[in-house]
Amino acid sequence: MKILVCITHVPDTTSKITFTDNETQLNKDGLQFVIGPYDDYALSRAVELKEQLGGTVTALNVGLVETEPTIRKALAIGADDAIRINVEPTDAFFVAEQIAAVAKEENYDLILMGRESSDFNGGQVHGMVGEMLGIPSLSPIGHLDMEGTVAKMAREIEGGKEYLEATLPLVLGCQEPIAEWKIPNMRGIMSARKKPLKVVEPQGEAQKTKGITYEMPPVKAECKMIEADNAAELIGFLKNEAKIL
Amino acid sequence: MSILVFVEVNEGEARSSSLEAVSYAVELGKQMDKPVSAFVLGNHLSGDKLAAIGNYGVSKVIHAQDDRLNDGVIQAYAQTVSQIFDKESADILVLAKSSMGDAVAARVAARAKAALASNVTELPDLSAGFKVKRGVYTGKAFQITELNADKKILALRKGAYTAPPGAGTAEVEAFSPSLEDADFGAKITKTDKITGEVLLPEADLVVSGGRGLKGPENWGMVEELAKELGAATGCSKPVSDLGWRPHHEHVGQTGVKVSPQLYIAAGISGAIQHLAGVSSSKCIVVINKDPEAPFFKAADYGIVGDAFDVLPKLTEALKASK
Numbered sequence: 152m153k154i155l156v157c158i159t160h161v162p163d164t165t166s167k168i169t170f171t172d173n174e175t176q177l178n179k180d181g182l183q184f185v186i187g188p189y190d191d192y193a194l195s196r197a198v199e200l201k202e203q204l205g206g207t208v209t210a211l212n213v214g215l216v217e218t219e220p221t222i223r224k225a226l227a228i229g230a231d232d233a234i235r236i237n238v239e240p241t242d243a244f245f246v247a248e249q250i251a252a253v254a255k256e257e258n259y260d261l262i263l264m265g266r267e268s269s270d271f272n273g274g275q276v277h278g279m280v281g282e283m284l285g286i287p288s289l290s291p292i293g294h295l296d297m298e299g300t301v302a303k304m305a306r307e308i309e310g311g312k313e314y315l316e317a318t319l320p321l322v323l324g325c326q327e328p329i330a331e332w333k334i335p336n337m338r339g340i341m342s343a344r345k346k347p348l349k350v351v352e353p354q355g356e357a358q359k360t361k362g363i364t365y366e367m368p369p370v371k372a373e374c375k376m377i378e379a380d381n382a383a384e385l386i387g388f389l390k391n392e393a394k395i396l
Numbered sequence: 397m398s399i400l401v402f403v404e405v406n407e408g409e410a411r412s413s414s415l416e417a418v419s420y421a422v423e424l425g426k427q428m429d430k431p432v433s434a435f436v437l438g439n440h441l442s443g444d445k446l447a448a449i450g451n452y453g454v455s456k457v458i459h460a461q462d463d464r465l466n467d468g469v470i471q472a473y474a475q476t477v478s479q480i481f482d483k484e485s486a487d488i489l490v491l492a493k494s495s496m497g498d499a500v501a502a503r504v505a506a507r508a509k510a511a512l513a514s515n516v517t518e519l520p521d522l523s524a525g526f527k528v529k530r531g532v533y534t535g536k537a538f539q540i541t542e543l544n545a546d547k548k549i550l551a552l553r554k555g556a557y558t559a560p561p562g563a564g565t566a567e568v569e570a571f572s573p574s575l576e577d578a579d580f581g582a583k584i585t586k587t588d589k590i591t592g593e594v595l596l597p598e599a600d601l602v603v604s605g606g607r608g609l610k611g612p613e614n615w616g617m618v619e620e621l622a623k624e625l626g627a628a629t630g631c632s633k634p635v636s637d638l639g640w641r642p643h644h645e646h647v648g649q650t651g652v653k654v655s656p657q658l659y660i661a662a663g664i665s666g667a668i669q670h671l672a673g674v675s676s677s678k679c680i681v682v683i684n685k686d687p688e689a690p691f692f693k694a695a696d697y698g699i700v701g702d703a704f705d706v707l708p709k710l711t712e713a714l715k716a717s718k
């Protein structure tokens with residue numbers, strides 16, 4: 152099995168998000184960056200499949216040099232080598248083009264990534280890569296098992312699950328419970344320093360979307376407290392004050 | 397050039413999130429002076445119901461009536477939508493975010509070299525170029541995004557635009573897509589799906605429970621309140637991790653993001669990851685024993701009390717008020 156895992160470099164999910172430069176840039180001061188939480192599931196499953204079936208896992212990130220510690224963490228978790236495409240990932244189409252260009256040369260059996268990045272939440276890149284390569288793309292995948300060259304999967308749909316089978320190659324957007332997150336051990340961290348990390352320059356068309364400014368959600372008014380003994384009053388407030396019911 | 401809008405079907409009815417997308421597309425069509433058509437794939441919607449999409453303001457509904465589209469096979473869906481997009485010489489595709497909508501949007505965008513914006517929360521600003529507001533950082537912020545390609549695809553978050561239905565009828569036009577075996581490469585072997593209940597991602601009202609409910613055997617009181625309200629049920633991440641509730645009910649950063657009118661949280665402390673999934677709710681009610689629970693800071697109404705005591709009281713009060 153030759154597996155490509157695409158990872159994002161995003162603020163930890165507990166981060167407080169603020170912006171600078173007239174609300175045009177993410178304020179990175181004090182933020183801790185991690186492998187995207189969904190990508191972490193994809194990477195963990197890829198490493199498990201490699202351990203079961205043999206093969207290789209390549210980690211790929213589209214990002215500037217600041218993402219290299221995150222890529223090294225993926226190598227510490229069990230990827231064999233890594234590719235960084237040296238450009239800021241701001242447009243899904245452009246990112247997908249970069250991944251598809253690498254995949255066309257390397258013929259991966261499986262291309263895994265998170266269902267969406269936790270910064271822009273688009274959930275678009277896996278589908279675009281699938282279309283660019285002319286192979287199936289499925290997301291969000293919560294179970295993946297291999298039987299020869301056939302992948303058996305469960306995909307979450309609104310109100311339930313869909314079970315699928317498809318022959319490799321495939322592109323999958325992953326989420327829990329596809330695997331448990333792996334914590335890198337000391338041996339992994341030591342060996343990650345020596346694993347190859349190739350830097351590639353971007354190619355392809357101009358970006359099709361452009362971020363202009365950011366806005367914060369409106370600040371909530373103070374919470375109105377109701378005594379537990381008078382809980383029934385809530386229904387009146389929802390009807391007459393909030394005008395919802 | 398025209399605008400197309402994708403209408404998904406659930407249990408023999410057009411999905412409410414898709415009908416919101418139709419209203420959005422119709423309003424956008426008025427602003428841009430472009431004709432708007434809706435399209436439906438597969439044969440789950442009766443002829444009357446196809447024509448009734450006209451109540452939301454479209455004059456034409458394109459019906460891809462191939463039986464092979466009765467199952468939602470992503471590649472076949474994307475192939476069909478691409479063909480409709482080309483045939484109609486459309487330059488804008490509008491759809492509601494969903495497990496199918498997202499997949500179709502991405503594949504059609506890759507083929508059409510379209511600019512795609514997801515999590516769009518309101519109508520675009522057309523005053524200079526084409527700019528949309530979209531949710532980013534999992535509900536913690538918004539980005540104003542400019543779409544620079546000739547063709548554009550908008551995947552809408554729930555509540556981006558709503559309009560009450562009128563009384564129109566659409567002309568239904570049959571369409572036969574050209575599909576190959578390769579489009580059906582991923583085979584759906586089985587589907588497990590709740591029926592007869594409100595789907596969580598498109599629910600206007602949601603009642604959620606957390607670890608404070610102590611065990612799956614206590615979910616009856618959540619379900620009773622939800623039933624009385626006509627709400628969907630949700631839960632926190634620990635609850636789905638513990639297997640008390642199925643993962644498709646998990647609301648939060650790594651689960652379902654909801655944007656209902658009303659979100660009632662019982663026994664959920666309000667970790668930042670949970671708040672990220674509910675922050676676009678219009679009104680939030682928090683019920684928690686701990687007055688220091690962080691969720692109260694994000695709430696509109698708070699009740700400090702035991703969910704075991706408060707939830708049944710709310711159900712009773714609701715029954716009494718009818």
